[in-house]
Amino acid sequence: MPTILPVKGTRDFFPEEKAFQRWLYEKIREVSEQFGYQEFDGPFLERLDLYAAKSGDELVQEQSFVFPDRSGEMIALRPELTPSLARMLATRSKSLPRPIRWWSYGPFWRYERPQKGRSREFFQWNIDLLGVDTPQADAEIATIAAAFFKSAGLSPNDVRIKVNNRRLADAQLQSIGFPLDRRLNIFRLIDRRVKMSPQEWEEYAKEIGVDATQLAGLKDLLADRLAWRTFEELAEFFEAVEMMGAGDYVEYDPTVVRGLDYYTGTVFEAYDAAGEERAILGGGRYDNLVADVGGEPLPGVGFALGDVVTGLVIEKYGARPSLRSNPAEVFIPTFDQPSLGEALRLASELRTAGLRVEWFPEITRLSKQFKYADRQGIPLAAILGPDEIQADQVAIKDLRTGKQVTIPRSEVSALIRELLKEEPKA
């Protein structure tokens, strides 16, 4: 029992979990680079003022880790990346060639109550396309999300990317008589539609001052799954998504509105198809943010995907790969004192040949050593005992099949490469 507990809401990454984290990172990197995006990162510490400018009030005031540094400056552990991105771009927006396509993967902190799919320290993939404000740019971002899901083994039956547009939502709300200054209340009402029973929802609507006519209009709006067709920006968006081959993942959803204040156009969220988990990703277009933190106006669109919910959803739909946390390809057992030196020499030779080699650092029963190699999932063993040394040979055992052959020492690395090719790591 540890006497010092880990910090609430943090996770220890034992090798097995770290292997999954790394797999996730590799998928993210592959997809990002496939679309030509460059990796970047911001600092983990930012001045609190940066977020006070534009993030949602609750995110800044109640959900950030905030502390004064030794000079009294108020510092926040970054709760999201977009303001840092905007700040970085504000300093260079005139010199960077556009469009700007950047992505990042790293840790974020939010002081929230931990529960399923939500921790206080988590990782996020952020990907953004800046310098253009076309519907096709929005479509590329949605397509990247779809490409990631596909690459991670999640089909359109497993996950859905739901899209709306704030300007469309604003226009719709005005058309049924809601003033724009009340739209945040209405967005909240819309957000709760699926979380409450119809009766509860209607009562909540009355409470916040929605009259019967407005309520009827709102219900019609939320039931209209085709409104995007008459809104040019979304119509072009969906056309482009279709052309880029991601149409089967992406759908219009009038209930998606997003909480962050800085979104100005297209907004999207992705959920598991059963709708049981939290949002896998969320994002949208933020055309005023860079100007708001002191730069030249620079339109942008992007999303953030969290590692916790993503892991849950991958687990749930059976897409979790079986990963080995031990990277060794070849295991070399240790026989006795006289042969120890040759075993080390062989290990060194094989490493020089580019192989990942692990040897047993103790002279003990071979059964124990092979058992260890088996538990670690190491596919091959290179056996160099007194007999083999005598004959200048090495025995190669395939631990996956149990087959063993003895060959001249000079042919060892070639045979190992051959055997490793035969059966890709399970």
Added chain:
RNA sequence: GUGCCCGUAGCUCAAGGGCAGAGCGCCUGACUGUGGAUCAGGAGGCUGCGGGUUCGAUCCCCGUCGGGCACCCCA
């Protein structure tokens, strides 16, 4: 921040106001040049922590810390 539920071995869980258990995992041996299977044995616990009630608390009560779920919010 609010409400409800739960903390027993590394993991999953039993028991129950009176000696704290099982399975899996780990270690050892059967097996002195070869893993997976089987069998036998072993280690591992202040029953989350602190207080209270009691002759006696792992069990009942209170607090606290941690976890889960629903709000809130959000990745």
